[in-house]
Amino acid sequence: MTGRRPLIAGNWKMNLDHLQSIAFVQKLAWTLRDAKHDKGAVEVAVFPPFTDLRSVQTLVNSDELPIAYGGQDLSAFDSGAYTGEISGAFLHALDCRYVIIGHSERRQYHHETDETVATKVAAAFRHQLIPVVCVGETAEDLETHGASAIPVAQLREALAPVTRGSEVVVAYEPVWAIGSGQAATPAQAQQVCAALRAVVAEVLGEDAGAATRILYGGSVKAANIASFMREADIDGALVGGASLLLEEFASIAQYQKHVGI
Numbered sequence: 073m074t075g076r077r078p079l080i081a082g083n084w085k086m087n088l089d090h091l092q093s094i095a096f097v098q099k100l101a102w103t104l105r106d107a108k109h110d111k112g113a114v115e116v117a118v119f120p121p122f123t124d125l126r127s128v129q130t131l132v133n134s135d136e137l138p139i140a141y142g143g144q145d146l147s148a149f150d151s152g153a154y155t156g157e158i159s160g161a162f163l164h165a166l167d168c169r170y171v172i173i174g175h176s177e178r179r180q181y182h183h184e185t186d187e188t189v190a191t192k193v194a195a196a197f198r199h200q201l202i203p204v205v206c207v208g209e210t211a212e213d214l215e216t217h218g219a220s221a222i223p224v225a226q227l228r229e230a231l232a233p234v235t236r237g238s239e240v241v242v243a244y245e246p247v248w249a250i251g252s253g254q255a256a257t258p259a260q261a262q263q264v265c266a267a268l269r270a271v272v273a274e275v276l277g278e279d280a281g282a283a284t285r286i287l288y289g290g291s292v293k294a295a296n297i298a299s300f301m302r303e304a305d306i307d308g309a310l311v312g313g314a315s316l317l318l319e320e321f322a323s324i325a326q327y328q329k330h331v332g333i
């Protein structure tokens with residue numbers, strides 16, 4: 073991993089209300105400060121529910137906390153009669169830096185297709201948000217196609233609207249590893265992340281291939297983060313369940329202090 077600032081990102085999913093988000097982010101900031109966390113060395117980001125974002129923004133801005141944040145999704149549209157949707161313009165107005173797009177739970181429960189993902193990636197760029205594009209194979213895909221074919225195809229489609237020079241983050245999350253306690257092996261995750269980096273290089277150019285951060289997600293915890301971060305093409309993690317446990321998440325962010333890194 074060369075020249076890419078690692079990103080440890082917590083996807084809270086549908087957990088923690090706005091009051092809980094304030095307490096959590098405040099304590100996370102204190103814990104990182106006490107651990108002398110170097111934000112230049114490892115970026116930490118949280119992805120709270122939409123209803124928490126204003127509270128997180130106020131806290132992060134007023135206390136100048138070294139924590140980035142973003143939305144868990146956005147609308148493909150900018151405004152209009154789309155009941156329940158959230159515009160990228162609103163996320164931008166709340167100073168969100170990132171937005172997760174195409175998480176497997178959106179694909180599974182909200183029937184998002186690769187095409188939907190591509191239109192949302194375009195929407196993110198219209199509102200100066202950095203998309204965190206999620207790709208990953210199901211257990212069935214793994215059996216039928218091997219590990220990388222589906223994530224590679226998903227990423228190729230998601231990158232279609234991306235112009236050269238735009239920043240994007242890729243998250244490889246094997247669906248079978250999410251919430252299962254059964255993480256991919258570092259070797260398998262590395263193999264897929266290398267294939268994904270090759271797609272970025274092919275579509276957006278060699279420089280983008282070298283600069284783009286590719287995260288691994290799926291049952292990441294403090295005990296296994298270091299083994300992923302040792303791999304050449306893994307630049308961070310998208311953490312679900314463990315991102316709700318304060319000490320555990322702070323320890324994941326502090327992975328450089330774990331043995332062997």
Ligand code: 13P
Pocket residue numbers: 083175245249250251252253289290291292310311312313314
């Ligand atoms: P877990 O870390 O709970 O497996 O979830 C991963 C995930 O889906 C992050 O987006």
